[in-house]
Amino acid sequence: MASHLETELGKLRGIIIKIGGLAESQVAEAVKSVLSEPVSEGKEVKKTENKIDKLDVKIDDICQSVFALQQPVASDLRFIISAMQMSKEIERIGDLSMSIIKLSKSIKEKHELISKFNITEIAREVEFITAKTNECFQDMDEDMIQEIFALNNSIRTKSTEATQNIIGEMKSNSKTVVSGTNLIIALKHFDRIADHCTNIAESIYFMINAKTIKHEKMIDKK
Amino acid sequence: MHKIESQNVNFYYGENQALHDISLSMKENTVTALIGPSGCGKSTYLRLLNRMNDLIDDTKMTGSIHIDGTDIYGNSTNVDNLRKNVGMVFQKPNPFPKTIFENVAYGLRVNGITDKKEIEERVVTTIEQVALWDEVKDKLKKSAFELSGGQQQRLCIARALAIKPSILLMDEPTSALDPISTSKIEELIYELKNKYTIVIVTHNMQQAGRVSDNTAFFYMGNLIEYDKTKSIFTKPAKKQTEDYITGRFG
Amino acid sequence: MNVENRLANKKRRSQKVAFGIFSFTSYSVVALLFVILAFIVVKGIGAISWEFISEMPKNGMTEGGIFPAIIGTLCLVLASMIFAFPVGVLAAIYMNEYVKQGWPKKIIKQMTNNLAGVPSIVFGLFGMSLFVNKLGFGDSILAGGLTLGLLVLPVIIRTTEEALKAVDDTFRQASLALGASKWETTSKIVFPIAFPNIITGMILSIGRVSGETAPILFTVAAYFLPKLPTSIFDQAMALPYHLYVISTSGTNIEASRSMAYGTALILIIIVLISNLLANALRKYYGKKVKMN
Numbered sequence A: 001m002a003s004h005l006e007t008e009l010g011k012l013r014g015i016i017i018k019i020g021g022l023a024e025s026q027v028a029e030a031v032k033s034v035l036s037e038p039v040s041e042g043k044e045v046k047k048t049e050n051k052i053d054k055l056d057v058k059i060d061d062i063c064q065s066v067f068a069l070q071q072p073v074a075s076d077l078r079f080i081i082s083a084m085q086m087s088k089e090i091e092r093i094g095d096l097s098m099s100i101i102k103l104s105k106s107i108k109e110k111h112e113l114i115s116k117f118n119i120t121e122i123a124r125e126v127e128f129i130t131a132k133t134n135e136c137f138q139d140m141d142e143d144m145i146q147e148i149f150a151l152n153n154s155i156r157t158k159s160t161e162a163t164q165n166i167i168g169e170m171k172s173n174s175k176t177v178v179s180g181t182n183l184i185i186a187l188k189h190f191d192r193i194a195d196h197c198t199n200i201a202e203s204i205y206f207m208i209n210a211k212t213i214k215h216e217k218m219i220d221k222k
Numbered sequence B: 001m002h003k004i005e006s007q008n009v010n011f012y013y014g015e016n017q018a019l020h021d022i023s024l025s026m027k028e029n030t031v032t033a034l035i036g037p038s039g040c041g042k043s044t045y046l047r048l049l050n051r052m053n054d055l056i057d058d059t060k061m062t063g064s065i066h067i068d069g070t071d072i073y074g075n076s077t078n079v080d081n082l083r084k085n086v087g088m089v090f091q092k093p094n095p096f097p098k099t100i101f102e103n104v105a106y107g108l109r110v111n112g113i114t115d116k117k118e119i120e121e122r123v124v125t126t127i128e129q130v131a132l133w134d135e136v137k138d139k140l141k142k143s144a145f146e147l148s149g150g151q152q153q154r155l156c157i158a159r160a161l162a163i164k165p166s167i168l169l170m171d172e173p174t175s176a177l178d179p180i181s182t183s184k185i186e187e188l189i190y191e192l193k194n195k196y197t198i199v200i201v202t203h204n205m206q207q208a209g210r211v212s213d214n215t216a217f218f219y220m221g222n223l224i225e226y227d228k229t230k231s232i233f234t235k236p237a238k239k240q241t242e243d244y245i246t247g248r249f250g
Numbered sequence C: 001m002n003v004e005n006r007l008a009n010k011k012r013r014s015q016k017v018a019f020g021i022f023s024f025t026s027y028s029v030v031a032l033l034f035v036i037l038a039f040i041v042v043k044g045i046g047a048i049s050w051e052f053i054s055e056m057p058k059n060g061m062t063e064g065g066i067f068p069a070i071i072g073t074l075c076l077v078l079a080s081m082i083f084a085f086p087v088g089v090l091a092a093i094y095m096n097e098y099v100k101q102g103w104p105k106k107i108i109k110q111m112t113n114n115l116a117g118v119p120s121i122v123f124g125l126f127g128m129s130l131f132v133n134k135l136g137f138g139d140s141i142l143a144g145g146l147t148l149g150l151l152v153l154p155v156i157i158r159t160t161e162e163a164l165k166a167v168d169d170t171f172r173q174a175s176l177a178l179g180a181s182k183w184e185t186t187s188k189i190v191f192p193i194a195f196p197n198i199i200t201g202m203i204l205s206i207g208r209v210s211g212e213t214a215p216i217l218f219t220v221a222a223y224f225l226p227k228l229p230t231s232i233f234d235q236a237m238a239l240p241y242h243l244y245v246i247s248t249s250g251t252n253i254e255a256s257r258s259m260a261y262g263t264a265l266i267l268i269i270i271v272l273i274s275n276l277l278a279n280a281l282r283k284y285y286g287k288k289v290k291m292n
Helices: A004-034 A042-070 A074-104 A110-116 A119-139 A142-172 A174-209 A215-221 B042-048 B079-085 B100-110 B116-129 B149-161 B179-192 B205-211 B229-234 B239-245 C003-047 C050-054 C067-098 C103-117 C120-134 C141-165 C169-177 C182-211 C214-219 C239-248 C253-291
Strands: B004-013 B016-026 B031-035 B059-067 B086-089 B167-171 B197-201 B214-219 B222-228
Touching: A004 A042, A004 A074, A004 A119, A004 A174, A004 B179, A042 A074, A042 B205, A042 B229, A074 A174, A110 A119, A110 A142, A110 A174, A119 A142, A119 A174, A142 A174, B004 B042, B016 B042, B016 B222, B031 B042, B031 B205, B042 B167, B042 B197, B042 B214, B079 B086, B086 B149, B086 C169, B100 B116, B100 B149, B100 C182, B116 B149, B149 B167, B149 B179, B149 C169, B179 B197, B179 B205, B205 B229, B214 B229, B214 B239, B222 B229, B222 B239, B229 B239, C003 C253, C050 C067, C050 C253, C067 C103, C067 C141, C067 C182, C067 C239, C067 C253, C103 C141, C120 C141, C120 C214, C141 C182, C141 C214, C169 C182, C182 C239, C182 C253, C214 C239, C239 C253
Parallel strands: B031 B197, B031 B214, B086 B167, B167 B197
Antiparallel strands: B004 B016, B004 B059, B214 B222
């Protein structure tokens, strides 16, 4: 028979997995919208956004409750702290995805830019890093954390390069300025989504090892 | 109509007023914690619910207390029957100097149950219910005093539950126990909630947080605040409550 | 030597002195007891024999035995206990468990204590007027038993009360909280717990009854009865009275002297045996209380 506290923590874990899954689907939608693939109804996306917000509030509520009523310690304490941090990060990912979807509507003639400058690859990597982060939490796999940091670095490098290229293109072809600018913003958002994923990975590291790390430092160590 | 309803209860020990105008109602199958500093009246209030204060000379009560809609201080109430329905567990474990089996059987015997089989069945079931069976199944005929403090207290809970009360009153049931026994009993309370209405007096606030659905904060014989436990511990309405909860006084 | 050391030494010295005084007084008391016992044993052991215990007195109390006195004393003990024990215990239960605090209780307690202080010879006189004369029992075991019973009643009441008070109130509360009535609580929980200590009260009373001389003077004791009592209306001999008589007013005091010491020894042995027996009972019931 699970104790009262264990039941609450189990509930919490389930909600984090759920909200992570929802965020993952939002990122997929964002990617689709940028790459001009068929997307879901605007209504559906909005619904998911609301769900994410609600779950974020619920996570806060449960964590507050557990703090006040159960006095968690050690790994339980780290879990609760991490849960609150991760929830915020996931909620931002959801927000950013929504922004990207909105932006995409104004990126006309983007296909050329996209194919010219490797945007597809970046987008796929962002999808991948999101999925990896969810998997990392579910399995509590420390090795995946390294992967996530590496992926983030790759996305950063690639998006910086792509941005430079698009700026160059905009300079030479003024017709591409509007699409180009929006695409650059979208790329920035993708970049930040990847960042939030690494923040989540840091929280997972904290849960496992009771140590705080910064992903930049980790890579430097390597 | 709630399971336990008190209205405008005042209580006096001789000239000294111990409770002031307490109105409090508790729903069925909930755990209500009564918290507050020493001498605030929470134990006094608890003992009104099964009329244990009747045992003290020179006391007076005004106001009313209804259980299942019946005024328990009314003329038609038989006190022994009331106590059969409202069980009590005390601060210091107090099993009788009898065998483990007889401790639990005592309540059945004094309530008219004589059938040997029935007694045996109820004793076993109740001991299982308090998660004590595995530890005592081979020594039912041994003295209850051979058990540890935590086991004795669980035995006392079994003793109270054997006569199938609907309400269980607990007066600081774990204050004399070590942390592991305490947490075992807290888990038990959490489980018993489904079948019983429980009122628990505790001077350990964290315990109130862990086990109860609702919490009543008493101070100097007054009911300061009564709300869902979660609210009391996250956003108490009264400053006094907040000061007590955060340890700034009491 | 500095101040601290001086103080420490002073304390040590005064502690030793105090301790010395206490040990001395304790050992003195024990020594005194041994002296008395030794005195009686040494003087009386010569008279002890099977005939002494089992035969009737012969030849003007200078020979034979003290069998009827032994039987008489035992009968009196039994009679007084049959009366005093139930009455005393029930009275104590009533006073401790049922009477509310306040002046009625205080008065009853005071009266009981006063009764305990009444000189035994006054009991004897009272017993004679009431039981022997007024109620017409005559000089008899019945009269003597009742009188002795009255004598030890306060002792039994007091010790039973103390025994009941010593029972932790938490047991009563637990029992009542289960819906047991007051009487059920008293009889099934409190009394069994207090029983071993109540037995102690009975021991004290038996010892007292065996040795009381004054009450039985007026109500039952016979100087010389060659036959044993057959009913409670009969007179009987008794050890303490017998001891007094053969030591002071027998037909031949010197010759009876050894018998007197023998009687004293037997009396002490009876008290000792009843103490041991009752202690054994106490232990037995003490265990039983835990197991049941």
